[in-house]
Each structure stands twice: as C-alpha cells, then as structure tokens.
Amino acid sequence: MRTTTTGRLLLLLLLLLFFVFFFVLEDAVVDGVRPPPEAQPLIDDALREMGRSILPREETTTVDEDNARRRGLDDVGDARDTSREETSSSSSSSSSSSVDGDNNNNDNNNKYLEAETKLPKCALHLYRHISKVGGTTIRFVWDKNVVMGDWEYPIIYGFEEKQWTDLLQRWKEAAEKFRNGERAVGPRTLVELRGNWPSNWPAQHFQTRIMPDVDALKKEYGEGSGYECEITTSVLIREPTSQTLSFYEYYIRKQQEQDPGEKKTMWPGVVGKESWGHDIGDYVSSGRATNGQVREILGDRCTTNLREPGYETEWVDETNKPVRTHARPIAKECKISESDYERFENVLRWFDVVGTTDNFDHFLLTQSRTVGVRYPQYKKSNSGKHERQWDPEMKIKVEQATTFDKRAYELAKRLQREQVEKLYGSWATLDEKFVKPFQSKTEGEFVGGKPPKSLYKWVKTSEAMAVDAAPVVPDCWTDDTGGGQATAYIVFEPVAMVDKDVNLHCVKGCNFDS
Numbered sequence: 001m002r003t004t005t006t007g008r009l010l011l012l013l014l015l016l017l018f019f020v021f022f023f024v025l026e027d028a029v030v031d032g033v034r035p036p037p038e039a040q041p042l043i044d045d046a047l048r049e050m051g052r053s054i055l056p057r058e059e060t061t062t063v064d065e066d067n068a069r070r071r072g073l074d075d076v077g078d079a080r081d082t083s084r085e086e087t088s089s090s091s092s093s094s095s096s097s098s099v100d101g102d103n104n105n106n107d108n109n110n111k112y113l114e115a116e117t118k119l120p121k122c123a124l125h126l127y128r129h130i131s132k133v134g135g136t137t138i139r140f141v142w143d144k145n146v147v148m149g150d151w152e153y154p155i156i157y158g159f160e161e162k163q164w165t166d167l168l169q170r171w172k173e174a175a176e177k178f179r180n181g182e183r184a185v186g187p188r189t190l191v192e193l194r195g196n197w198p199s200n201w202p203a204q205h206f207q208t209r210i211m212p213d214v215d216a217l218k219k220e221y222g223e224g225s226g227y228e229c230e231i232t233t234s235v236l237i238r239e240p241t242s243q244t245l246s247f248y249e250y251y252i253r254k255q256q257e258q259d260p261g262e263k264k265t266m267w268p269g270v271v272g273k274e275s276w277g278h279d280i281g282d283y284v285s286s287g288r289a290t291n292g293q294v295r296e297i298l299g300d301r302c303t304t305n306l307r308e309p310g311y312e313t314e315w316v317d318e319t320n321k322p323v324r325t326h327a328r329p330i331a332k333e334c335k336i337s338e339s340d341y342e343r344f345e346n347v348l349r350w351f352d353v354v355g356t357t358d359n360f361d362h363f364l365l366t367q368s369r370t371v372g373v374r375y376p377q378y379k380k381s382n383s384g385k386h387e388r389q390w391d392p393e394m395k396i397k398v399e400q401a402t403t404f405d406k407r408a409y410e411l412a413k414r415l416q417r418e419q420v421e422k423l424y425g426s427w428a429t430l431d432e433k434f435v436k437p438f439q440s441k442t443e444g445e446f447v448g449g450k451p452p453k454s455l456y457k458w459v460k461t462s463e464a465m466a467v468d469a470a471p472v473v474p475d476c477w478t479d480d481t482g483g484g485q486a487t488a489y490i491v492f493e494p495v496a497m498v499d500k501d502v503n504l505h506c507v508k509g510c511n512f513d514s
Contacts, residue, residue, distance in 0.1 A: 112369050112423045113433075119150055120372040122175055122186025122221070122229035126214060127367070128206070129157055129194040130296050131306075132246040133238040134357050136381040139488065140511040141364070142190050145373050146482070147454040147497065147509035149474045150188065154483025157194035161201050161209075167191070168213060170478035172221070179227050185475035186229060188372070195299060196307075198487060203299035207343070211350060234353035234367045237293060237412035240405035241390075241398050242357070247292060248280045251307055256283075261320045274324040275309035281394035284401040286310025286327045291336045291404040294344050302334035336404050344408060354415040361435050361447070362427075366420065376438075377448035379512060451512055454500050458486060458508035461494040469504065471496040 111118065129135035139157075146153045155163045171187050178186035193210065195203020202210055214233060221229040238246075256279075260272035277283035284290065288305040295301040313322035348354060353370050355363025368376040399406070417427060424430045441449035456472050464471065473480050486495045486508040495507055 110423075112366070113425075113429075117369050117374050117376075118372060119374065120186075120188065120230045122178055122188070122227060123372060124171060124187070124189045124191065124217060124229070124231050125371040126191045126193060126210070126233045128233070128235040128297065128351070129192050130236065130238070130293050131194075131196075132243050132250060133236045133293075134360050135192070135194070135236065137360075137378050138236070138364070138367075139192060140381055141368075141373065141376055141378050142192070143509040144377075144451060144454065144512045145375050146190075147456045147458070147500075148375060148452070149455055149472075150372075150374060150476070151190050152188065152474070152477040152479070152482050153190045153192075154477075154479060155191065156198060156487045157192040157202075158197045158199045159193075159202055160199050161205075164202065164210070164213075167478070167483070168217070171217075174478045175221050175227055175229055183475070187478045188476040189478065190371070195296070196303060200299075200304070203296065203303065206297075206299045207347060211347070230372070232352045232370050233350070234355070234363075234370070235297070235348065235351045235412075236355045236357060236360075236363055237348075237409055238357040239409055240291075240293065240402035241395060243293060243405070244284065244289070244398050244402055245280065247289075247306070248283060252276060252280075252283055252289075255309070260322050270309055270313065270322065272313075272322060274313045274322045275311050277310055279394060281391070281397040283310060284398055287330050287401075288328065288334075290401040292402075294336055294341065294404045294408050295334075297347055297408075298336075298340060298344055300333075301336060301340065302331065305330070305334055341404050341407065344404075345411060348408065348411060348415065352419075354412050354419060356409065356412050356416055359416065361439060362420065362430055363416065365434050365438060366423065366430065370423075375451045377446055377451040377512065379445045379447070381511070446512070454509065454513050456497045457500050457502070457506040457510055458495045458497050459502065459504040460491070460507060461496045463504050464496045464498055464502070467502070467504065469496075469498045469502045472498060 127135070127138060129138070142151065142153050145151050155167055167189070171189055174183060174187035177183040193202045193206070195201070195206075214231060217229075218231040219225070221227040222231045255271050256273045256276045258271035260270065260274070273282075277286065288308060288310045292303070292306050295303050295306070308328075310328055311324045312326050312328050313324050315322050353363070353367050355366070357363075364376050364378070367373070420427050420430050424434075438448045443450050459469070461471075471480075473482065481494070482497055489508050491507045497509075498504070
C-alpha cells in the first residue's frame with residue numbers, strides 16, 4: 001500500500017514537473033497564458049501531497065494576477081504586459097475614427113497633443129507666401145508674436161541675397177553662443193518669403209539657394225546635431241478659381257477700370273480694359289495669367305506676367321483712347337510643362353507643413369504648434385468683398401487657365417491630411433480638440449478670441465529718439481535692431497520696437513490689438 005502511494009506521488013510529481021516545465025518555457029515566448037483547466041487539479045493535488053498549495057482553487061484571480069504569481073511577481077514582465085496592452089489598445093484605437101481613441105502619437109512627448117504651445121529654445125521657420133491665399137493674416141499673427149517678445153521677424157518678404165546671407169550668419173553665431181552658454185536664449189527667427197517686391201531674388205532662387213540653405217541648417221543645427229534647434233517650413237495653397245478671382249479683384253480690376261484717356265500712357269503705365277481685359281475671363285484669356293500658384297512657387301516661370309497687361313494697344317488720337325491690337329506674346333520659358341509640374345510637386349513635398357486656405361485654421365494651428373507661435377488669434381486681412389457668383393462662361397475660362405493649379409491644390413489637400421494624421425493621429429483629433437475649441441472662442445472679428453495686449457510696438461526710430469524712448473531688444477533676437485524695418489507697411493525709414501505705453505504712432509505690430 002505504501003509503495004502504491006509512493007508511486008502515485010511520484011507520478012503526480014512527474015506530471016507537475018511536466019506542466020511547470022511546459023508552461024514556464026511557453027511563458028518565455030508568450031506572456032499571459034494560464035494552464036488549461038484540466039491541468040490545474042493535477043497540479044493542485046500534487047502540491048497538496050507535498051503540503052503546499054500556492055493557488056487555492058476557490059480563490060478567484062485575474063489573468064494578470066495569476067500570471068504574476070506564476071512568474072514570481074516578475075516586475076519587468078508585468079511592465080512588459082502593461083506596455084503590450086497599452087500598445088495594443090493604441091494600435092486598435094488608431095484604426096478608429098473616434099476622437100478619444102485615434103491618436104498614434106498619443107504620448108507625453110507629442111507637442112501637437114499638449115494643451116499649450118511652447119516656445120522652442122532655438123528655432124528658425126520659413127513660410128513661403130503665395131499671393132492671395134491668406135499670407136497677410138499669417139504676417140499679422142507673426143507681428144503680434146514679435147511684439148509679445150517671443151520672436152524676431154527680421155527681413156522683408158522680398159529680400160535681397162545679402163539680407164538672407166547676413167541673417168543666416170547672425171543666426172548661426174547666435175545658435176553657437178547659445179550652445180556654449182554665452183546666450184541665455186537661443187535665436188528664434190521667423191522668415192516670410194514671397195518675392196516680387198521689393199526684390200524677386202528669393203522667389204527666383206528658392207530651389208537653388210533657399211531650399212539648400214534651409215536643408216543645411218537642419219543638418220547642422222537640427223535634431224541630433226547637439227544644437228537641437230527646430231528648423232521648419234510651411235506653405236499654404238488655395239482652391240485655384242477662388243485664388244484667381246481674389247488676385248484679379250485685388251490687383252487687376254482697378255487697372256481695368258481706370259480711364260486711359262486721363263493718363264495717356266502706354267506700357268508700362270498703360271491702364272484700361274483694352275490692355276488689361278474687359279473682365280476676369282478676358283484677363284486670363286490673354287495667357288499671361290495662367291497657373292499663378294505653381295508659377296509663384298517655382299519662381300522661375302515669369303511670375304511678373306501675372307501683374308502685367310495681357311494685350312498690346314495702339315493710341316488713337318481722334319478718340320483719345322487706346323485700341324487693342326493683339327495679345328502680348330508669352331515667352332516659351334513662361335509656360336508650365338509637365339516637367340515643371342514635377343518640380344513643383346517635389347518642392348511642395350519638401351515643406352514640413354502644407355495647408356489649404358479652405359482649412360485655414362487647421363493650417364494655422366498646426367503651423368503655430370510646429371513653430372512654437374503661442375498667440376495664433378487673428379482678424380481676417382485683405383478679405384475681399386467682391387461678388388462670389390460666377391458667370392459660367394468666365395468660370396470655364398478661369399478653370400482652363402488653372403489646370404496645373406488645380407492639380408497643385410488637390411496635392412496640397414492630400415499632403416495636409418497625411419501630415420495631420422501623422423502629427424495628431426487623425427484629422428478628427430485636430431478638428432475636435434483644437435480647431436473647434438479655438439473657433440468657439442471667437443469674439444467679434446477676432447477668430448480664436450482676443451489675444452493678450454501687446455507688450456511692445458514698432459515706431460519710427462526718429463520719433464523714438466526725439467522722446468528718448470529706449471528700444472527693446474528681446475533675448476531671442478539675432479540683431480539689436482530686430483530687423484525691424486516696416487517696408488511691408490510702406491514705411492521706408494528705420495523703426496524701433498519700444499514699450500507699448502510710449503505715446504507714439506504704431507507703424508507695425510498693432511494690427512491685432514483691440
């Protein structure tokens with residue numbers, strides 16, 4: 001009888017060893033597996049024969065508690081299980097369209113999901129401004145953030161080569177001093193690039209100089225460089241018929257409506273409908289005003305044509321009026337080809353933040369979070385009051401003149417969606433958690449609510465000196481003057497940033513003060 005009991009005990013022990021060995025080995029490969037129900041009684045019986053029972057059958061445990069006990073409370077394993085469950089949950093959520101569970105980047109280090117936008121330690125951002133897409137509003141937002149002391153905005157949008165190279169040199173020196181502890185704050189610089197006026201140099205050399213220079217900055221001073229500066233770029237594209245109409249109303253209609261008999265001038269000062277077209281359809285039909293957005297971004301496809309009369313005229317003394325003779329010829333290099341559009345696509349994909357005007361707030365808030373612009377509230381600028389109803393025939397003419405712009409717009413929409421999904425997890429997250437709350441704060445004409453009162457303002461340097469008003473130089477500037485020229489506001493003399501309470505006329509940076 002004793003031999004039988006001993007044999008039974010040995011058999012049970014062998015079964016115990018088999019199951020323990022099997023499940024421990026399996027657990028090394030797959031965590032979270034508990035023994036099958038039919039095995040548990042045998043294991044418990046064997047343990048009871050030895051006078052021990054680590055898991056009474058009447059005790060109810062969770063899978064995690066049971067696994068923890070089987071692994072001897074392996075903290076590393078527990079942490080791995082938790083991490084796996086969170087990853088699984090995040091992965092599952094990312095495939096959902098719900099706002100609360102669709103964030104691939106939902107971690108504490110994702111600045112796009114934080115409640116507040118933070119200033120970077122060191123940064124340079126370049127915005128490529130295309131005509132009539134909302135760029136003036138961006139400029140005013142940036143002006144506001146400069147007079148809050150957060151940024152410098154040092155050169156005019158149509159800058160000369162020397163202004164660009166001087167800025168890069170100053171910025172690099174400031175970044176070097178910041179890393180070496182010689183500056184308390186790194187440089188924080190905003191650059192708007194438009195071209196056309198006062199100089200077209202940056203637009204003409206965007207692909208050959210500006211883009212390579214920015215790429216070099218990213219490599220030398222960006223992530224992983226030891227400087228950890230944030231070098232970023234952005235661009236905004238507009239639906240082409242709306243952009244062309246806005247461009248026409250802002251720049252062209254006034255030329256058409258002037259009386260040429262009063263001026264009696266020919267090109268380049270010619271005015272009137274015979275030269276500029278009788279309407280928007282006639283304006284684009286000349287062929288000089290086609291695919292303006294693609295041409296502006298390329299910079300080397302005769303963008304000045306967009307602001308020139310499309311037709312040649314002869315003056316008739318008897319009637320004291322010009323008479324149209326023919327459409328002005330268009331140089332071959334001014335026309336957009338498929339290879340030009342391929343270049344455009346490559347340029348558009350180069351930008352870190354791409355947006356469309358019909359989703360302006362989505363672009364603005366993403367740009368602001370990318371850059372570190374803390375006050376994105378705005379009032380709409382240069383918003384046209386023209387008639388939005390199209391004559392069907394004219395609309396067809398505009399659509400025919402903007403076929404490449406239409407493709408550009410569709411690409412911009414797609415890129416914006418892709419970037420938003422990468423940064424926020426989904427479009428819904430940006431829309432529901434940031435854009436709609438931002439819009440809900442709108443007060444009167446201030447979209448996003450009224451921004452805080454400015455700390456400073458720009459005035460003419462001569463007037464500041466006359467009243468002994470000390471100029472303000474924030475630590476983030478690369479130059480004591482802050483590059484504070486106000487040429488964009490048709491102020492052609494030096495300006496200085498001073499305390500907001502100085503009793504002088506503000507020439508820049510006060511657009512968004514209520």
